[in-house]
Amino acid sequence: MSDAWVIVLAVSVGTIAIKAAGPVVLGGRPLPDRLQGVVALLAPALLAALVATAALGSGQQLVLDARIIGLGAAALAIVLRAPTLIVVIVSAAAASIARLFAVG
């Protein structure tokens, strides 16, 4: 089985189990307060790490290149409340234009 299928299978099974845990296993019982506090903060921690590594990482190196210009353009589009696909297109276009001028 290829890596892609291993990932798809593992993430699917894991996500299905996480989603089912509350309604099927726990019933309506609440999570312990402290666990709930940590779980609620996982998404911002991981998404911020993903922004940072996807914008600056290149293998095991940190690189400043056209992606950071794309990210800046994306931030502007988000502030202007553009839909996600527009944010992505703006970012890709800004990075491509920056490359035309030989930035990274």
Place this chain on the structure above:
Amino acid sequence: MMSEPPWIRFELRSGAVTAIPLAIAVALFGVSFGVLSVSTGGLGALPAIAMSASTFAGSAQFAAASVIASGGPPIAAIAAALLLNARYLPIGVSVARFLFGGPLRRFVQAQIVVDESWAIAASGEGRFDAHRLIGAGIVLWLAWLGGTVIGVLGGEALGDPASLGLDAAFPALFLALLVQQLASRQAVVVALLGAAIAIALVPFTPPGVPIIAAACAALIGLARR
């Protein structure tokens, strides 16, 4: 024995109708996932479609795709995606006592809970309407899957989409998702800390590992809220 078939319920249809504007955004998001998946280093067409059908959690799917695209090990991609989806644990608990039927039907209803259908099903004071959840969830799932298929087909028609500046798409996507999660000052602090941990570790670990290590920033949640 069912007292009333759920599909004739008014709430089911109203949930579905309410979801339509969100479904358009979700479909476009699915298109992005499909296009990126057929880029060089992506998951590939069929795994991407299978993932959208079975996982139905956009940010986790993008996280896995991003780790793979950056050359990280599969285990890091899996861990990053599942840590992101851990938020569905408390979300599942919040809707649990409003779902209906035996374990199997509750299991199926639990699967169509995503951020958007959860929000549509909320009827105030911590209450949720299961029929609105189902109506909205089905529309959103169809949009996510349909968008992914369109993105895969469109991306294949484009040739190699990565040559179009799409390496800049991942950070943009994650930033858009992150902004939606910054509801409290604590979340902002955790996000900054997570980004700092990840950047500090990039030179020393295989790609993907810095993202998982950044999860430690969430331990701030152990402190008094």
